[in-house]
Amino acid sequence: MTIxxxxxxxxxxxxxxxxxxxxxxxxxxxxALNDINRSNCEQVINELGLDAQIYDNAHDLIxxxxxxxxxxxxxxxxxxxxxxxxxxxxxPVFCEKPLxxxxxGCLNIVEAEINAGKKLVQVGFMRPYDSGYRALKEVITRGDxxxxxxxxxxxxNPSVGDAYTTDMAITDTLIHELDVLRWLxxxxxxxxxxIFPRKTRNASSHLRDPQxxxxxxxxxxxxxxxxxxxxxxxxDIQCEVVGELxxxxxxxxxxxxxxxxxxxxxxxxxxxxKRFIDAYDVELQDFIDNVASGxxxxxxAWDGYAAAVAAxxxxxxxNSGEILPVKMPPKPAFYA
Ligand SMILES: NC(=O)c1ccc[n+]([C@@H]2O[C@H](COP(=O)([O-])OP(=O)(O)OC[C@H]3O[C@@H](n4cnc5c(N)ncnc54)[C@H](O)[C@@H]3O)[C@@H](O)[C@H]2O)c1
Ligand SMILES: O[C@H]1[C@H](O)[C@@H](O)[C@H](O)[C@@H](O)[C@H]1O
Numbered sequence: 001m002t003i004x005x006x007x008x009x010x011x012x013x014x015x016x017x018x019x020x021x022x023x024x025x026x027x028x029x030x031x032a033l034n035d036i037n038r039s040n041c042e043q044v045i046n047e048l049g050l051d052a053q054i055y056d057n058a059h060d061l062i063x064x065x066x067x068x069x070x071x072x073x074x075x076x077x078x079x080x081x082x083x084x085x086x087x088x089x090x091x092p093v094f095c096e097k098p099l100x101x102x103x104x105g106c107l108n109i110v111e112a113e114i115n116a117g118k119k120l121v122q123v124g125f126m127r128p129y130d131s132g133y134r135a136l137k138e139v140i141t142r143g144d145x146x147x148x149x150x151x152x153x154x155x156x157n158p159s160v161g162d163a164y165t166t167d168m169a170i171t172d173t174l175i176h177e178l179d180v181l182r183w184l185x186x187x188x189x190x191x192x193x194x195i196f197p198r199k200t201r202n203a204s205s206h207l208r209d210p211q212x213x214x215x216x217x218x219x220x221x222x223x224x225x226x227x228x229x230x231x232x233x234x235x236d237i238q239c240e241v242v243g244e245l246x247x248x249x250x251x252x253x254x255x256x257x258x259x260x261x262x263x264x265x266x267x268x269x270x271x272x273x274k275r276f277i278d279a280y281d282v283e284l285q286d287f288i289d290n291v292a293s294g295x296x297x298x299x300x301a302w303d304g305y306a307a308a309v310a311a312x313x314x315x316x317x318x319n320s321g322e323i324l325p326v327k328m329p330p331k332p333a334f335y336a
Pocket of ligand 1: 008009010011012013014034035036037040058073074075076078096097098124125126172272
């Protein structure tokens, strides 16, 4: 069964997902596109040789009976409106992170989905689909390193544009760790603090970069995440878990070691698209398979909400400088 997909937002990740749905994955076909900038749709149709209709209005795309599932890959602040419209239309929707830019926005989606009585939403948290994170989780779950006590993580981007603001380090960047570390530890956060080290000269005047986020979980595991989005040297994701009996580290991406010019070296990636290319393929294939089977099993609207609750606390902690509580309501049975 081939699923007819409509895509809202044909920018960087929209194009990547359109390419994989059209050329890499099984049982999917992109039939409809929408973007506030129509020429972005025209460009992607030409580049990929797609047979897809362009809609000037995203809601018309959602409500077209030919469209069976929707990918929302527009800017974060537009996600809530489009996801709610998909739920209203009874259509499965894959929404890129963040599910909504505030916890309240995510909660509105959670409530709409519960009222609809059917899981329809998958959030674009791809790291739980990454083979490295999966291997790390297996080691922790098997008990090889005992109970996890501390995590040392880093999320480094080589550079960001001028539109990137200090709070986006949380809502756009740390949001990946907020999701994947809950999944990795099977635990929730109880407190958050943000510390600002000396600022890099590579950051724009309005941006505080780097930042260190300190989190505590319900079981008392302590997590530090360095967010450094103008690190200059590469796209680098690190995660080290210190347990009672040993240490487990997220594997590095495959890279050939060379000995040359009196140096022993391996290359570091510079582009997020390449770092998680396989994980994006697996997450979207999972979405398509779930649309076909009628049962959504990927990162849920509740996962999107949980990450946003922690993100709200981190943004408040950026401003107050204090250790703030993360108040996570109990998970509804609907998401058990
Ligand atoms: N999972 C990941 O690793 C990952 C990676 C990159 C981006 N993202 C997320 O994907 C989303 C898009 O990011 P991007 O880097 O592709 O941004 P982008 O700016 O390259 O593309 C966004 C596109 O959305 C369009 N758009 C904006 N408002 C719209 C509206 N109201 N209706 C229709 N189209 C609209 C823009 O014209 C643009 O073409 C963001 O939420 C971002 O956080 C996730
Ligand atoms: O939207 C991107 C994307 O989510 C990347 O995975 C992350 O590393 C960047 O910081 C963020 O801006």
